[in-house]
Amino acid sequence: MRVFIAGAGLIGAAAAWRLAQRGARVTLADAGPFGSGASSAGAGMLSPGGEFDKPSVWFDLGLEAMRMYPAFLEELRAETGIPIDFAQCGCMHFASPEQARARAGFQCARGLRVEFQPEGLFYPEDAFVDPADLLRALRRACESRNVAIVENQPVNRIESADYDAVVIAAGAWSAQIAVTHCGAPVAMPPVKPIKGHLIGFDLAPGLLGAMRRRGHTYILQRSNGFTVAGSTEEDAGFNTEVNPDTCREIHRQAAELFPPLAAAQPAKCWTGLRPFAPEPYIGRAASGNVWLAYGHFRNGILLTPLTASRLAAEIAA
Numbered sequence: 001m002r003v004f005i006a007g008a009g010l011i012g013a014a015a016a017w018r019l020a021q022r023g024a025r026v027t028l029a030d031a032g033p034f035g036s037g038a039s040s041a042g043a044g045m046l047s048p049g050g051e052f053d054k055p056s057v058w059f060d061l062g063l064e065a066m067r068m069y070p071a072f073l074e075e076l077r078a079e080t081g082i083p084i085d086f087a088q089c090g091c092m093h094f095a096s097p098e099q100a101r102a103r104a105g106f107q108c109a110r111g112l113r114v115e116f117q118p119e120g121l122f123y124p125e126d127a128f129v130d131p132a133d134l135l136r137a138l139r140r141a142c143e144s145r146n147v148a149i150v151e152n153q154p155v156n157r158i159e160s161a162d163y164d165a166v167v168i169a170a171g172a173w174s175a176q177i178a179v180t181h182c183g184a185p186v187a188m189p190p191v192k193p194i195k196g197h198l199i200g201f202d203l204a205p206g207l208l209g210a211m212r213r214r215g216h217t218y219i220l221q222r223s224n225g226f227t228v229a230g231s232t233e234e235d236a237g238f239n240t241e242v243n244p245d246t247c248r249e250i251h252r253q254a255a256e257l258f259p260p261l262a263a264a265q266p267a268k269c270w271t272g273l274r275p276f277a278p279e280p281y282i283g284r285a286a287s288g289n290v291w292l293a294y295g296h297f298r299n300g301i302l303l304t305p306l307t308a309s310r311l312a313a314e315i316a317a
């Protein structure tokens with residue numbers, strides 16, 4: 001079976017690996033370098049409880065995906081030997097008692113572990129992963145299974161009848177690709193970029209412990225001490241410029257969550273473009289042998305193992 005995947009972010013790369021494991025001959029093509037989109041920019045929180053305050057498809061997918069992570073990473077490490085920074089450190093979510101009760105009610109009913117604390121909710125199952133490590137491991141796993149990785153070549157149009165299956169996984173750019181099946185256009189559901197700023201600090205390892213979050217402000221610390229604080233949601237097209245005022249505001253809010261940050265200077269500030277859609281598109285397009293794997297918005301790192309397994313199971317069935 002010959003599969004063509006447009007987009008080598010976490011979603012495309014994980015799908016390529018899973019399909020190659022099932023014996024598919026996969027081409028994975030990216031407009032830029034491997035993993036250069038939102039995937040390398042993301043913080044890597046695996047935290048459905050903090051993300052969703054109402055029942056939704058997102059929450060259900062996120063919970064399932066979070067629980068797939070340990071085995072997913074174990075398999076990747078075993079195949080590649082590449083270390084992947086991952087810690088199930090939990091997350092303290094600061095919220096008023098009313099907000100906490102409303103949020104915890106539906107989340108507990110769906111099976112998420114939630115602990116009430118005086119300042120809000122603690123999610124003991126929450127974890128983080130370093131997306132840069134994950135990208136490195138997925139690249140190695142793809143290479144060792146003979147996935148053809150093509151970089152710096154935008155896919156502007158693609159005829160899916162030339163392959164057994166085509167997967168569109170180009171993140172915020174997915175709907176720009178003109179896809180046809182036997183000459184007939186295949187409808188691509190809309191997606192748009194939502195920019196996010198992040199800032200990072202070089203701190204002593206072990207300083208933070210559990211992740212902390214209030215609203216959309218959060219901090220996590222990687223095992224090497226690098227501490228990430230975010231973030232914003234900006235409807236600014238494909239502009240990826242870093243705005244120093246925005247970074248200062250994130251710094252101020254993050255220091256309220258974790259006072260030692262007030263005296264620290266960010267070592268790095270960066271942005272990324274989240275692929276926004278009302279719900280993630282994970283499955284077959286309306287026509288043709290085309291699969292959609294985009295629109296994961298704020299949770300594409302979390303949803304990577306689930307998306308890849310579902311697509312591979314459907315395509316290689």
Ligand SMILES: Cc1cc2nc3c(=O)[nH]c(=O)nc-3n(C[C@H](O)[C@H](O)[C@H](O)COP(=O)(O)OP(=O)(O)OC[C@H]3O[C@@H](n4cnc5c(N)ncnc54)[C@H](O)[C@@H]3O)c2cc1C
Binds near residue numbers: 041197273296
């Ligand atoms: C600031 C920020 C913080 C985030 N934090 C988290 C988090 O804590 N937890 C979490 O789960 N998620 C987080 N996310 C979201 C997550 O990063 C994304 O949902 C996820 O990376 C999307 O992965 P993707 O592979 O679909 O897209 P991308 O990583 O954007 O990959 C798409 C790829 O397609 C390529 N491409 C574009 N056009 C074409 C074309 N024409 N032909 C071929 N290739 C093309 C691009 O170059 C890119 O490499 C965050 C995102 C941002 C920006």
